[in-house]
Amino acid sequence: MGFFEDLAARIDSRDTMVCVGLDPDPDRLPEDVRDAELPRWQFNRRIIDATHECAACYKPNAAFYEGADGWRALAETIAYAHGKDVPVILDAKRGDIGNTARQYASALDRADAITVNPYMGRDSLQPFLSREEKGIFALCRTSNPGGKDFQNLELASYDEYLYEHVARRMAEWDEHGNVGLVVGATRPEELERVREIAPDLPFLVPGVGAQGGDVEAAVEHGRTAAGVGVVNSTRGIIFAGEEREDWDRAAGAAAKRLRDRLNEYR
Numbered sequence: 607m608g609f610f611e612d613l614a615a616r617i618d619s620r621d622t623m624v625c626v627g628l629d630p631d632p633d634r635l636p637e638d639v640r641d642a643e644l645p646r647w648q649f650n651r652r653i654i655d656a657t658h659e660c661a662a663c664y665k666p667n668a669a670f671y672e673g674a675d676g677w678r679a680l681a682e683t684i685a686y687a688h689g690k691d692v693p694v695i696l697d698a699k700r701g702d703i704g705n706t707a708r709q710y711a712s713a714l715d716r717a718d719a720i721t722v723n724p725y726m727g728r729d730s731l732q733p734f735l736s737r738e739e740k741g742i743f744a745l746c747r748t749s750n751p752g753g754k755d756f757q758n759l760e761l762a763s764y765d766e767y768l769y770e771h772v773a774r775r776m777a778e779w780d781e782h783g784n785v786g787l788v789v790g791a792t793r794p795e796e797l798e799r800v801r802e803i804a805p806d807l808p809f810l811v812p813g814v815g816a817q818g819g820d821v822e823a824a825v826e827h828g829r830t831a832a833g834v835g836v837v838n839s840t841r842g843i844i845f846a847g848e849e850r851e852d853w854d855r856a857a858g859a860a861a862k863r864l865r866d867r868l869n870e871y872r
């Protein structure tokens with residue numbers, strides 16, 4: 607089975623669209639894991655134990671795993687999530703010239719899907735697109751305030767915005783049914799627009815929770831007609847119990863709350 611079939615099966619069987627972000631910021635790790643060997647992995651292990659039942663997938667962001675210990679923590683985390691039958695999207699926002707991209711694509715040996723930056727064009731994405739059984743989420747309209755700086759430039763020769771063009775092109779380049787788009791929940795009208803352009807591509811929708819995005823729009827437009835799409839929250843889940851001793855239980859409760867809130871609109 608390909609990534610999106612696995613993801614669809616997980617969404618259906620667990621009745622959840624929640625993508626739990628795993629960004630173990632060292633400055634925010636709880637006291638009781640700080641002195642452990644591989645604190646990031648110990649933190650993630652307890653977060654996964656507490657959240658896996660309502661996780662459609664996990665999304666570790668590579669930025670939080672720099673360095674030799676970080677990579678070990680990431681490898682342990684991915685293997686542990688797989689042990690719970692939860693797919694993993696590596697949020698690495700990759701994209702480079704062909705031979706470099708081929709090396710970056712080896713990150714997919716471990717993870718099930720990856721985020722890519724399409725700015726360098728088709729050849730920079732080809733090594734990812736060719737991995738038919740793996741998923742690729744291309745940045746389309748990002749959730750951050752500066753997302754508009756380039757993504758909302760109007761392309762005179764196409765009479766559309768750059769983010770619209772990215773959506774259209776990615777749909778064209780999706781030869782194996784393994785492409786999705788990253789579209790933030792912070793711009794609901796653009797989320798709706800991207801859904802119109804690319805009706806069949808699953809979305810990864812970040813920006814709810816800490817960034818204050820629109821949950822209803824994320825559900826309504828994030829999914830394909832077949833119901834495939836996920837909504838990510840990271841800090842709103844993993845640091846929900848930051849000041850508490852039972853921080854993992856608090857994360858579990860936050861993940862459940864988000865699942866239930868998303869399900870109200872499904």
Ligand SMILES: O=C(O)c1cc(=O)[nH]c(=O)n1[C@@H]1O[C@H](COP(=O)(O)O)[C@@H](O)[C@H]1O
Nearest residue numbers: 667697721748749790812816817839840841
């Ligand atoms: O590619 C992403 O996942 C991503 C794209 C985007 O437009 N906005 C965005 O916030 N993200 C990532 O999603 C996560 C959001 O974290 P929270 O704001 O804590 O929920 C971080 O790992 C971001 O890097």
